[in-house]
Amino acid sequence: FTITQIVVRSLLWLLIGLALLVVFPFDATQPLTDDLIARRELVFAEGIELLLPAGARGLMLTGMLAALASTIDTHMNWGASYWSNDLYKGIWVERIRGREANSSELVLVARVSTVVLLVIALAIMVNLGSIQTAWQISLLFGAGMGAVLVLRWLWERVNLYCEIGSILVSLLLAPILILTVDAEWQRLAIMAGVSTAVVFAAALLMPGTERRTLMVFYDRVRPPGWWARTARALELDTTASKREFRRDVVAIIAAAISVYGWLVGAARLLLQVGDTAFAVGLLLAGIVVVPLWRRR
Numbered sequence: 001f002t003i004t005q006i007v008v009r010s011l012l013w014l015l016i017g018l019a020l021l022v023v024f025p026f027d028a029t030q031p032l033t034d035d036l037i038a039r040r041e042l043v044f045a046e047g048i049e050l051l052l053p054a055g056a057r058g059l060m061l062t063g064m065l066a067a068l069a070s071t072i073d074t075h076m077n078w079g080a081s082y083w084s085n086d087l088y089k090g091i092w093v094e095r096i097r098g099r100e101a102n103s104s105e106l107v108l109v110a111r112v113s114t115v116v117l118l119v120i121a122l123a124i125m126v127n128l129g130s131i132q133t134a135w136q137i138s139l140l141f142g143a144g145m146g147a148v149l150v151l152r153w154l155w156e157r158v159n160l161y162c163e164i165g166s167i168l169v170s171l172l173l174a175p176i177l178i179l180t181v182d183a184e185w186q187r188l189a190i191m192a193g194v195s196t197a198v199v200f201a202a203a204l205l206m207p208g209t210e211r212r213t214l215m216v217f218y219d220r221v222r223p224p225g226w227w228a229r230t231a232r233a234l235e236l237d238t239t240a241s242k243r244e245f246r247r248d249v250v251a252i253i254a255a256a257i258s259v260y261g262w263l264v265g266a267a268r269l270l271l272q273v274g275d276t277a278f279a280v281g282l283l284l285a286g287i288v289v290v291p292l293w294r295r296r
Helices: 002-023 034-041 043-051 054-096 103-125 131-154 160-180 184-205 211-221 228-233 239-271 276-288
Strands: none
Touching: 002 043, 002 239, 034 043, 034 131, 043 054, 054 103, 054 160, 131 160, 131 184, 160 184, 211 228, 239 276
């Protein structure tokens, strides 16, 4: 799935983009302004309108609308669950007010938060100059949430406050970085570094998840990583789990080398960018490390 998703799909989109640039050329000497970026992004829609026959055009439109609907549904439900279950129930009702939340309360909070999230999303959307800007913001949020999404499976100290902290950092820091930092890699590095620091601080300084909850989770899932206290409480040996974790880390690194080596190498060959030997080397490096992840 990963190879199809990252390598095959990305290369197909690259070929489509190149073909559209041939059919709808533009002056490369023009300055790269937000207006030019927005106009160039319309090329895909123009290609659908002018190049596809009626039936294929309808299928493409239906598929894109389905993808849009599924994405909106996912994020609305995801956001509503954060507001109702994590923030309202977990913090406001149980920790601050010291009582249990009933179902009608949670449903009401979920409904209200869904409307609020949709209004905020629409307000942001109408102020975006291009799809590229939206993509850059999405990448920043991904960098801000990345650490907690991984560490919550690997470290028993990660708690609700870690997730809330990473969300708040992403919301506050993203617009600042977009306005003040030009290089995208610097934005992502700063966001990831600050967010990771906040996650570690929240994990070490804020109250952890209830021991009973951790024990039930560990007994069912047996996650790898740093779960020594929970494992001892269950009288379980973590030696095999740690060994498996080390092998998994090696496999993940090797798989990343394969996937991105194939993607970048093939893209450089298609675009005829840089040294051909370097592109071939990336492809070969991806093949060499396959045995390290193939059986995982």
